Amino acid sequence: MIGNTILLALREIKRNVLRSFLTILGIVIGVGAVITMVTIGGGATLQVRQQIASLGSNMLIVTAGKRMGPGQTSGASLFKEVDATAIDAEISDIAAVAPVTTQSLKAIFGNQNWTTAVVGTDNRYLRVTSRALKTGRSFNDGELRAGAAVCLLGETVKKKLFGSQEALGERIRLQKFSCEVIGMLEGKGQSSMGSDQDDLVVIPLRTFQRRVSGNQDVAMIQISVREGASTDKAKRDIERLMRDRRHLSPSDEDNFTVMDMKEITNMLTGTTKMLTALLSAVAAVSLLVGGIGIMNIMLVSVTERTREIGIRLAIGALEREVLTQFLVEAVVLSSFGGLIGIALALAGSLWLSAVLNVPFVFNGGIVLIAFLFSALVGVIFGYFPALKAARLDPIVALRHE
């Protein structure tokens, strides 16, 4: 009986192809929009995760001053290189520690110049930030100790200063001093915050302290926690150690901050997810509108087919059989809308993910949910018209013109 009812519904839909299509348009758009939003949102979240992972997801960054809010820190004394050494020596489960200090400087080669971030650190920096050398070599111990005028170039800086020319072995000017390019860094692309991670020049820490800053300070210490170890524990240990080293009494607040990349990851993915949910909710409203469209057309259909319903009732159809017929018709209609919406959404998200440069993540769960929801919309909004049909008086219905 239900097979027959579905066949009957399909036949009825086929009779009014254009009207049926217009009826389900709302559902098509609703389902399509929800799936597209969730798919693109999922891709964006994944991208944020990947970018942060490429930055080093188990990275801790120790900065001076208490973090007051976004971008705000209270003034406090900076670190020294020995602080990094102490962390390396006293904290367990640490893979690498790098003292880092940076400043924005103008780099010049020939008649080209480019303002970039100059990073004073040592070879451990490459390990902490999971960077590799494309060509050339990293600093040797002599260069690090002596503060030699040598540097490693990021891809962007190389492109801006040298174009397609070979940079290895050339000398570039960094403000007041010139240094030899001994290595090229592998490109890392854009960060999740949109900044170019390849726009940097790395020089030995001592070189930076002598020739750029003129003091012994280290602005921050970057730490990569060993794979599988708890970053939370490492973070607590570092906090304890730094309080100790900075001679803070128990009543004093921290005058430094240990940031966990995981927290930043969660914060950023959380934002992306919230945006996705919000947009999906807006899209879901169109599903509701689509449902009302279906109810409208089903009511028209019941009026148009009053005589047919009268015939069916006179022949001996039960109320629930007429109810089922119209309900199935509404559900078949809305499910069709769901299927078309899914097809459109998949095509749309493939296209959008290519345009927005976001990975395409197929989410089978949301496809299933959207389909079931479209069928549910048919049940909910088809019920009232179907009930109206089933409750018709056959005598009156048969007389209907």
Place this chain on the structure above:
Amino acid sequence: MNAELKTGAQTQEESANVPPTALATPQPENLVAFRGVTKVYGRGDASMQALRGIDLDIAAGEFVAIMGPSGSGKSTAMNILGCLDTPTSGSYLFKGVEVGVLSRNQRALLRRHYQGFVFQGYNLLNRTSALENVELPLLYRGASSSDRRARAREALETVGLTGWETHSPGELSGGQQQRVAIARAIVTSPEVLLADEPTGNLDTARSREIMDLLTKLNRERGITVIMVTHEPDMAAFATRIIRFMDGLVASDQPNRRESS
């Protein structure tokens, strides 16, 4: 009766609801029995009494023509006979079952299993082939698709429409449409065929063909035919003519069937 009602998958719970009083007084000798049936439409001052107390017995195998002017109550009586409506007072026994106390769905089951309907306006489903129209009642009986097809073809053959199975009502003449409607009414092998002005929209020649068909079904298959008509020529085919007047039976006479 009760056992027969239980045929079909969904009928069980419905027949279980038939009140015992309805089943305790079977009068199988008469297919149809009206006892003081009245029907009042509306309430208070606006009420209209369509039937004023009808007593009527129709036995299985009869061919009854119900005649009378408009407003005489013949259509109302037909609706009650067809279990589409219930009496305001009095009792209507169909195969010994009190129809007045049955629910809407129980009455639908009576129609489904024992009655066939033919209307003045044919009432076929548009844009649906003749065969599918005839199959419709079998669909509600839960017959298999091959069984439906075979029985529908047989019914169309009986009404002389072999070769027209795939035509939709729009492609058929009025006479042919009424034949499809008759095929639909008899495909379930009903005990009674209720025809409401079956020739009302047809010319004389087509009307005679339809009446010949009804006569044949009555004679050869023993189907009880109850037909409302206002044309004496058509009533002449019946074995009994009942005239209604102002909601009462004015006359009830046997008729010598016109030879055909």
